[in-house]
Amino acid sequence: MAIRVLVVDDSAFMRKLIVEIISAEPDLEVAGYARNGEDALKKLQRLQVDVVTLDVEMPVMDGLETLKRIMAEKPLPVVMLSSRTRQGSETTIQALALGAVDFVSKPAGPGAVDLHSIAQELVDKIRCAALAQLPAPKRVPAAAPKRPLPTLPPAPTGAASKVVVIGSSTGGPKAIEEVFAHIPANLPAGIVVVQHMPKDFTKSFAERLNTLFPFPVKEAETGDLVENGKALVAPGDYHLVITPERRVLLNQEDRVMFLRPAIDVTMESLPAVYGKNIIGVILTGMGRDGARGMAKIKEAGGITIAQDRATSVIYSMPKAVADEGNADYILPLERIGGVITDLVAALG
Numbered sequence: 202m203a204i205r206v207l208v209v210d211d212s213a214f215m216r217k218l219i220v221e222i223i224s225a226e227p228d229l230e231v232a233g234y235a236r237n238g239e240d241a242l243k244k245l246q247r248l249q250v251d252v253v254t255l256d257v258e259m260p261v262m263d264g265l266e267t268l269k270r271i272m273a274e275k276p277l278p279v280v281m282l283s284s285r286t287r288q289g290s291e292t293t294i295q296a297l298a299l300g301a302v303d304f305v306s307k308p309a310g311p312g313a314v315d316l317h318s319i320a321q322e323l324v325d326k327i328r329c330a331a332l333a334q335l336p337a338p339k340r341v342p343a344a345a346p347k348r349p350l351p352t353l354p355p356a357p358t359g360a361a362s363k364v365v366v367i368g369s370s371t372g373g374p375k376a377i378e379e380v381f382a383h384i385p386a387n388l389p390a391g392i393v394v395v396q397h398m399p400k401d402f403t404k405s406f407a408e409r410l411n412t413l414f415p416f417p418v419k420e421a422e423t424g425d426l427v428e429n430g431k432a433l434v435a436p437g438d439y440h441l442v443i444t445p446e447r448r449v450l451l452n453q454e455d456r457v458m459f460l461r462p463a464i465d466v467t468m469e470s471l472p473a474v475y476g477k478n479i480i481g482v483i484l485t486g487m488g489r490d491g492a493r494g495m496a497k498i499k500e501a502g503g504i505t506i507a508q509d510r511a512t513s514v515i516y517s518m519p520k521a522v523a524d525e526g527n528a529d530y531i532l533p534l535e536r537i538g539g540v541i542t543d544l545v546a547a548l549g
Contacts, residue, residue, distance in 0.1 A: 204331045205232035205249055209241040209267070210256040210282065218316045219254060219282075219323070226324050238267030245275060252330045253279045254323070255301070257292050265295060272300040278330035280323075282307060290405040297374040298409070302330040302514060306399060329371055329487050333514045360447040361391035361429045363478040363548050364471060365541055368464030368494070370397040370486025372514025374406060376534055377484065378413065381432075383538025386415035390480070390545045391427035393441070395464045397486065400437030407434040425449040435462040442470035460490055468494025477502030480544055482537060483528075484508045486518035495527045504544055506530045506537060 206223050208231060210216045216234050223229045232250045235241035239262045241253070253271065257264040264281060271277055281304040283293040293304050303326045308318050316323070365388075369376055373396045384392075398406060403420050410418040410432065419425075421433040427447045435441040439451040440462050457463035464483070468491065471479050481498040483491040485508055495505045507519040507528035512535070522528045532540060 203228055203230035204327060205230050205251045206327060207232050207241065207244060207248060207250045207253045208234040209236075209238065209253060209259070209264075210234075211236055211259040212256075215256070215282075215316065222316065222320045222323060223327070229324060229327060238262030238264065238270070241267055242270055242274075245271070245277070250277060252327050253277055254327065255279050255281050257281060257283045257289060257296070265292060265299065268296055268299050268301055272335075276300065276335040278302045278333040278335065280305060280326050280330050290402045291409070293402060294374060294405045294409050298378060300335065300375060302326075302333045302335075303371055304402075306401065329515065332487075333372065334516075335514070359426075359428070361389075361427045362475070363390035363480075363545060364393060364427060364443070364475050365390050365480045365482065365545065366393045366395070366468055366471060366494075366498075367482040367484065368395045368468070368486075368491040368518070369484035370488065370490065370515070370518060372485035373397070376508065376514075378410070379534050380482070380484070380538040380541070381410060381414045381418075383535075384414075384416070384542055387430050388416065388542065388545055389429050390478075390548075391429060391447075392432035393421075393427065393435070393443070393467060394432060395435045395441065395462050395467050397460060397462070397490070398437050400439070403434055403437040410434070421449045421451065423449055423451045435467065437462070440466040442466060443474050445474055447474060458488060458490055460488075464491035465494040469497050472497055472501035472503070475503075478548055479503035480506065480541055480548075482506045482508075482541065483519050483522050484534070484537075485513040485515050487515045488517055489521035491518055492521040492525060492527070495522045496525065499527045499529070504529050506532060506540065508537065509533050 208219045232248050237259045279301045281296045281301045283289045407420040416430045418432040481495050507522045510516040512533045
């Protein structure tokens with residue numbers, strides 16, 4: 202059965218292009234189109250839709266407000282269409298945190314209206330989104346109690362002697378926020394995050410995390426020291442490795458499984474530096490990036506955690522780790538941050 206897509210964009214020309222791209226694929230079908238968020242919500246009430254493509258900037262009701270309404274009323278996989286501008290990247294990161302499955306950035310420059318240059322990426326992400334499992338709308342009590350974070354002794358200064366490495370892809374930005382919410386400010390380990398994301402968006406992603414949590418988060422640069430209680434995010438289009446001096450080294454060597462940054466590249470650099478003092482984590486995502494790296498971490502005596510099927514938007518990357526027997530823990534998303542904290546403390 203074909204995947205039915207609702208196309209939402211305020212530009213008639215862009216709607217026409219997106220409809221043409223989707224209609225050219227035998228396994229995709231245009232269920233309908235809408236000119237703004239308000240129109241989209243009305244169409245969703247009467248159309249059978251599997252995936253929504255949603256423009257960010259629209260009159261009447263913009264993409265973010267529309268996404269909030271979709272996720273609150275009838276959660277569906279949403280692929281955002283965003284610009285590569287600074288404002289566009291920040292809005293896209295907000296959309297991912299609100300529950301969008303993925304995004305496609307529109308071409309910039311004179312050919313900005315030529316969506317055909319990203320046609321394959323768009324249809325691939327629609328297919329991936331159709332596989333996503335989304336939680337039902339939550340009815341949270343107004344005064345829901347918040348579990349206090351554990352109190353840890355002050356972390357020593359300087360280079361971290363322990364490291365937590367987190368890899369994620371589709372559904373990852375929101376998942377990482379959930380993990381970070383259960384990690385205290387003075388975690389006695391460094392944190393390295395590899396999220397599959399283009400170079401124009403990882404900086405905005407790191408800056409958002411930095412505003413939300415009580416420990417510093419930044420987009421990694423060559424020479425950055427891996428420090429206790431600090432998180433570094435691999436920049437888009439660069440592989441990130443950790444040197445024996447526990448510093449970041451970025452490179453643009455060949456893509457691994459079409460990916461740069463690749464989770465495997467970062468994870469495989471760690472055992473020679475940290476030995477068994479590594480906690481490897483693979484969260485939601487399509488493909489198998491990280492499976493080889495987790496095997497190396499486990500072989501070195503480190504500890505490995507994979508997100509479980511029930512809480513993964515796409516249970517592909519964690520499944521690859523689990524199926525190969527390289528997950529010491531298979532956990533629901535809401536438990537991962539707390540378990541990381543306990544394991545770091547237990548490493549001594």
